[in-house]
Amino acid sequence: MSSQPVEDAAPVGRVQRKRGRRVQEILSTAAELFGERGYDAVSLDDVAERLDVTKGSLYYYFPGKDELAVAAIETLGADWTGRLERLAATAEGPPHERLRALIREHVAIAVGEYPAALRLFLVPSTWPDDPRERIKELRRRHDQVFRGVLEEGLASGEFAVTGLETTLQCMHAAMAQAPLWCGGLESDARERALDELADTLVKLVAAAQ
Amino acid sequence: MSSQPVEDAAPVGRVQRKRGRRVQEILSTAAELFGERGYDAVSLDDVAERLDVTKGSLYYYFPGKDELAVAAIETLGADWTGRLERLAATAEGPPHERLRALIREHVAIAVGEYPAALRLFLVPSTWPDDPRERIKELRRRHDQVFRGVLEEGLASGEFAVTGLETTLQCMHAAMAQAPLWCGGLESDARERALDELADTLVKLVAAAQ
DNA sequence: TACTATATTGACTCTCGGGTCAAAGTTTGC
DNA sequence: GCAAACTTTGACCCGAGAGTCAATATAGTA
Numbered sequence: 001m002s003s004q005p006v007e008d009a010a011p012v013g014r015v016q017r018k019r020g021r022r023v024q025e026i027l028s029t030a031a032e033l034f035g036e037r038g039y040d041a042v043s044l045d046d047v048a049e050r051l052d053v054t055k056g057s058l059y060y061y062f063p064g065k066d067e068l069a070v071a072a073i074e075t076l077g078a079d080w081t082g083r084l085e086r087l088a089a090t091a092e093g094p095p096h097e098r099l100r101a102l103i104r105e106h107v108a109i110a111v112g113e114y115p116a117a118l119r120l121f122l123v124p125s126t127w128p129d130d131p132r133e134r135i136k137e138l139r140r141r142h143d144q145v146f147r148g149v150l151e152e153g154l155a156s157g158e159f160a161v162t163g164l165e166t167t168l169q170c171m172h173a174a175m176a177q178a179p180l181w182c183g184g185l186e187s188d189a190r191e192r193a194l195d196e197l198a199d200t201l202v203k204l205v206a207a208a209q
Numbered sequence: 210m211s212s213q214p215v216e217d218a219a220p221v222g223r224v225q226r227k228r229g230r231r232v233q234e235i236l237s238t239a240a241e242l243f244g245e246r247g248y249d250a251v252s253l254d255d256v257a258e259r260l261d262v263t264k265g266s267l268y269y270y271f272p273g274k275d276e277l278a279v280a281a282i283e284t285l286g287a288d289w290t291g292r293l294e295r296l297a298a299t300a301e302g303p304p305h306e307r308l309r310a311l312i313r314e315h316v317a318i319a320v321g322e323y324p325a326a327l328r329l330f331l332v333p334s335t336w337p338d339d340p341r342e343r344i345k346e347l348r349r350r351h352d353q354v355f356r357g358v359l360e361e362g363l364a365s366g367e368f369a370v371t372g373l374e375t376t377l378q379c380m381h382a383a384m385a386q387a388p389l390w391c392g393g394l395e396s397d398a399r400e401r402a403l404d405e406l407a408d409t410l411v412k413l414v415a416a417a418q
Numbered sequence: 419t420a421c422t423a424t425a426t427t428g429a430c431t432c433t434c435g436g437g438t439c440a441a442a443g444t445t446t447g448c
Numbered sequence: 449g450c451a452a453a454c455t456t457t458g459a460c461c462c463g464a465g466a467g468t469c470a471a472t473a474t475a476g477t478a
Binding site: 014015032043044055056059063065071 | 469477
Binding site: 001041067118119121123124161162163166167169170172173174176177179181193196198200201203204205208 | 218247249250267327328331333370371372376378379381382383385386389390395402404406408409410412413417
């Protein structure tokens with residue numbers, strides 16, 4: 001929004017870029033941790049330890065835990081949604097196959113990398129509006145990937161739903177909870193469980209034939 | 210709350226029964242609070258305040274926060290499941306109507322009374338086995354109500370599922386998250402949203418005809 | 419090399435919330 | 449009425465974890 005003087009905006013000095021890279025390192029480490037355990041269960045000491053620095057350093061880059069967490073969650077969300085968007089763009093086949101692939105990839109990421117993602121969307125309602133809005137925005141962009149495929153299938157008559165948004169919410173909920181009940185399974189059993197989950201969720205859009 | 214005492218009260222003295230009643234008061238108040246906000250967001254001072262006593266009193270009845278919380282969650286779960294069991298026992302009609310009624314009642318309770326119930330099942334994995342097992346047991350009994358209706362419909366051929374347990378997990382997940390996305394709606398809009406949710410979830414068991 | 423900007427440290431403060439306990443208050447039973 | 453049992457209080461301890469900051473180390477630059 002607020003544009004800066006030209007010399008500050010475009011070609012930032014080497015030092016600035018280095019700082020930028022450091023910020024990214026911190027965010028990506030923090031995203032890992034928050035994705036594994038959720039906001040409450042991660043302390044700044046935890047983040048610092050995984051980065052091999054001390055807590056004080058983090059305050060050189062972020063004003064506080066909340067800001068770091070929101071930025072980390074945005075990093076996590078951008079990564080996750082980005083991968084789904086790429087899949088949606090390249091996947092071939094009829095809508096139900098593409099939808100199934102999306103679901104399958106989503107839960108694979110959830111179970112394997114961000115098992116606590118569910119907790120991240122349970123933002124305490126005591127948080128200020130700005131960060132809550134930013135997290136909702138992540139969710140919107142994420143849902144948009146699924147919504148696209150759903151609308152495609154609805155247009156072609158291959159899908160039918162009671163309500164589009166409700167269907168999306170149900171899918172999202174079931175996928176988000178997947179780590180809870182198949183996180184502990186052996187890898188082959190887990191694969192089968194996730195396959196079954198995908199098949200089950202595809203039923204939500206089945207056209208009565 | 211319409212629950213019967215969870216604790217088996219063997220000892221008979223008047224004093225003992227009075228103590229038992231006090232325990233139930235505490236549990237039912239604590240269940241309210243934990244159901245509203247979840248474990249982490251409720252302090253013992255909060256529980257004590259709603260009971261118009263001080264924190265110290267709680268330690269006269271429970272050895273610590275965890276024990277109080279687990280007992281309160283069991284109270285909450287017994288109340289909730291009891292209401293669903295009663296509904297399942299009295300409801301008339303074909304399986305899909307009875308299932309729909311169960312779903313509708315479940316989300317009504319979730320949204321109206323225990324909006325944070327979702328958090329209660331996100332038990333930190335650092336907890337000891339005993340309480341975690343007790344909470345899982347609650348979940349089992351709860352699922353059993355739905356499983357009963359599902360099996361009935363499957364037996365009659367009115368339902369078809371990809372996998373019974375997976376279907377249950379999906380239903381449970383979607384119902385648990387309902388408070389997140391229709392908690393803020395006006396009451397009539399909310400009723401419509403919950404109706405739509407119930408219709409959507411019933412699709413999970415639709416037999417391909 | 420010397421000087422400056424940047425980055426990191428570690429010891430510090432502060433608050434919150436779980437848990438303890440002796441003392442005071444209340445109820446019970448004789 | 450009164451002693452014993454039961455219940456509640458409120459002041460206290462403690463550890464965890466967020467946040468602060470002067471001192472120090474490192475990197476960049478002339």
